[in-house]
Amino acid sequence: xxVDDVLLSRLEKLSHLHIDEKNREEVIEQxxxxxxxxxNLSELDTQDxxxxxxxxxxxxxxxxxxPTCVSKINDDILNxxxxxxxRFFIVPKIxx
Amino acid sequence: xFEVVIGLEVHTQxxxxxxxxxxxxxxxxxxxxxxxCPTCLALPGALPVLNKEVLHKSIMFGxxxxxxINRDSYFDRKSYFYPDSPSSYQITQLxxxxxxxxxxxxDLEDGSKKTxxxxxxxxxxxxxxxxxxxxxxxxxxxxxxxxxxxxVSEPDMRSSxxxxxxxxxxxxxxxxxxxxxxxxxxxxxxxxxNVSIRPKGDEKLYTRVExxxxxxxxxxxxxxxxxxxxxxxxxxxxxYEEEIAQETRLFDQVKQETRSMRGKExxxxxxxxxxxxxxxxxVSDEMFEKYSKIPELPDEKRARFVSExxxxxxxxxxxxxxxxxxxxxxxxxxxxASAKNAITWLTVELQGRLSGxxxxxxxxxxxxxxxxIVKAIDDKTISGKAAKDVLDYRMENEMEIDAIIEKLGxxxxxxxxxxxxxxxxxxxxNMDKVEQYRGGKEKLxxxxxxxxxxxxxxxxxxxxxxxxxxxxxx
Numbered sequence: 001x002x003v004d005d006v007l008l009s010r011l012e013k014l015s016h017l018h019i020d021e022k023n024r025e026e027v028i029e030q031x032x033x034x035x036x037x038x039x040n041l042s043e044l045d046t047q048d049x050x051x052x053x054x055x056x057x058x059x060x061x062x063x064x065x066x067p068t069c070v071s072k073i074n075d076d077i078l079n080x081x082x083x084x085x086x087r088f089f090i091v092p093k094i095x096x
Numbered sequence: 097x098f099e100v101v102i103g104l105e106v107h108t109q110x111x112x113x114x115x116x117x118x119x120x121x122x123x124x125x126x127x128x129x130x131x132x133c134p135t136c137l138a139l140p141g142a143l144p145v146l147n148k149e150v151l152h153k154s155i156m157f158g159x160x161x162x163x164x165i166n167r168d169s170y171f172d173r174k175s176y177f178y179p180d181s182p183s184s185y186q187i188t189q190l191x192x193x194x195x196x197x198x199x200x201x202x203d204l205e206d207g208s209k210k211t212x213x214x215x216x217x218x219x220x221x222x223x224x225x226x227x228x229x230x231x232x233x234x235x236x237x238x239x240x241x242x243x244x245x246x247x248v249s250e251p252d253m254r255s256s257x258x259x260x261x262x263x264x265x266x267x268x269x270x271x272x273x274x275x276x277x278x279x280x281x282x283x284x285x286x287x288x289x290n291v292s293i294r295p296k297g298d299e300k301l302y303t304r305v306e307x308x309x310x311x312x313x314x315x316x317x318x319x320x321x322x323x324x325x326x327x328x329x330x331x332x333x334x335x336y337e338e339e340i341a342q343e344t345r346l347f348d349q350v351k352q353e354t355r356s357m358r359g360k361e362x363x364x365x366x367x368x369x370x371x372x373x374x375x376x377x378x379v380s381d382e383m384f385e386k387y388s389k390i391p392e393l394p395d396e397k398r399a400r401f402v403s404e405x406x407x408x409x410x411x412x413x414x415x416x417x418x419x420x421x422x423x424x425x426x427x428x429x430x431x432x433a434s435a436k437n438a439i440t441w442l443t444v445e446l447q448g449r450l451s452g453x454x455x456x457x458x459x460x461x462x463x464x465x466x467x468x469i470v471k472a473i474d475d476k477t478i479s480g481k482a483a484k485d486v487l488d489y490r491m492e493n494e495m496e497i498d499a500i501i502e503k504l505g506x507x508x509x510x511x512x513x514x515x516x517x518x519x520x521x522x523x524x525x526n527m528d529k530v531e532q533y534r535g536g537k538e539k540l541x542x543x544x545x546x547x548x549x550x551x552x553x554x555x556x557x558x559x560x561x562x563x564x565x566x567x568x569x570x
Contacts (some may be wrong), residue, residue, distance in 0.1 A: 014175075051192075052170060060377055063119070065148065066113065067113050070133065074133065074137070087127060088128055089129070090235070
């Protein structure tokens with residue numbers, strides 16, 4: 001996979017991160033190295049391995065359908081939000 | 097000539113007590129941001145734990161639509177950035193859903209049946225709600241993390257009529273299983289429609305357009321109609337390639353048009369990958385055994401109503417389409433009303449008196465009350481005609497049925513002694529007519545019956561009167 005300026009711009013958009021002009025070259029280089037490293041995996045022959053193969057055969061734990069609610073915690077979270085009012089989280093308007 | 101090709105995605109909110117991955121109560125209409133916790137608010141370090149009831153309900157649904165239940169299913173992470181999802185991703189099942197390859201049958205107008213295949217039903221977490229107000233948006237995350245079963249059909253429907261039949265069947269199955277409230281207005285049964293057109297006879301699938309944001313059967317029909325017209329116009333104008341893109345469009349109920357959701361295409365890079373916070377979900381033999389035993393489904397109930405109560409296919413279809421009305425009828429049976437009268441009094445007399453939107457829960461007449469009226473007809477305490485007055489009166493007044501019959505003086509007199517006395521009196525007062533009758537003017541029988549009915553103020557049982565008059569005149 002070729003990491004170039006176009007791809008980096010797309011990644012910026014998707015990740016909501018801004019990469020400074022002076023760092024772009026370096027980030028592209030690092031990302032290319034990471035991708036090349038991961039590409040090592042394709043040397044493995046996975047022809048006969050199922051898509052859902054996992055190192056452990058454990059299954060996810062499940063819980064009973066019994067409600068609990070600690071209102072202090074959600075009050076705290078709400079109060080620590082950058083902007084909240086009337087028990088709503090407030091964000092900049094998201095539709096035109 | 098064009099053919100319409102439609103597939104549906106239905107988001108059914110499962111009616112569990114708690115959310116999909118945390119123990120917060122699921123709620124409708126609770127104070128905003130009260131049913132939240134670090135997990136559904138996606139605080140760092142909080143981990144999802146699967147609600148087992150969600151698996152149970154998925155098994156029930158899969159069984160009802162004759163599908164494969166995957167004993168191992170997997171969760172995947174779908175990334176998207178929007179304030180209704182604090183984690184900026186949704187946990188769903190893309191590659192190996194819990195339910196696959198099912199189908200259900202719809203009954204077409206002409207009496208034939210058509211099978212609509214169900215591609216899959218997968219478990220996923222719902223998002224919160226945004227309220228837009230001036231320069232800001234308010235976010236309520238009570239719904240964030242509520243379990244959804246997304247039911248995806250194959251593109252097997254060819255008209256909006258088939259779409260509505262499919263949705264009604266699916267809706268009643270979900271209600272019969274009691275796995276969801278499936279209330280369209282409250283958003284617990286949300287429908288996305290995928291529509292494309294093709295020249296008749298062509299087997300190829302052309303560009304499909306997804307229409308979102310339609311919350312009633314009526315609007316679904318309308319949305320399909322206007323979107324199909326848009327696609328046909330483009331095809332006929334030779335602008336199909338440019339104008340019809342694979343995209344999501346919103347249906348505008350006021351302007352009666354579908355509109356592109358701008359900018360969504362560019363951002364639609366979901367970067368799906370296996371959810372690292374969850375291992376596979378396993379349906380054990382024991383769990384499968386237990387939850388694949390499901391209650392009677394609408395089609396089964398309908399067939400039973402026809403055979404057990406001698407009901408017409410039509411009435412059975414109407415009554416079983418809604419679980420609540422079917423139960424209403426069954427309660428009347430349990431109360432001891434006769435099936436024949438119960439069917440008429442429920443489908444014609446009661447439902448005819450109720451305005452649209454009234455459900456068994458909001459009906460002023462309970463199943464027990466209607467059964468009491470029907471039983472009074474059955475044992476001839478009142479005539480069918482009098483029963484209509486009783487029902488009308490009961491609609492307006494909270495009162496015992498017996499008391500109403502008494503108050504309105506509608507009790508039929510079947511007491512032969514009382515009727516005989518009345519007949520004797522009337523004969524005595526009309527000796528000339530008695531002679532005429534005995535002389536061969538048999539038409540006069542009606543006169544005597546009428547006089548007795550009048551004297552009894554309509555409360556005499558006409559059948560009994562008829563018998564006595566005939567006997568005495570002979």
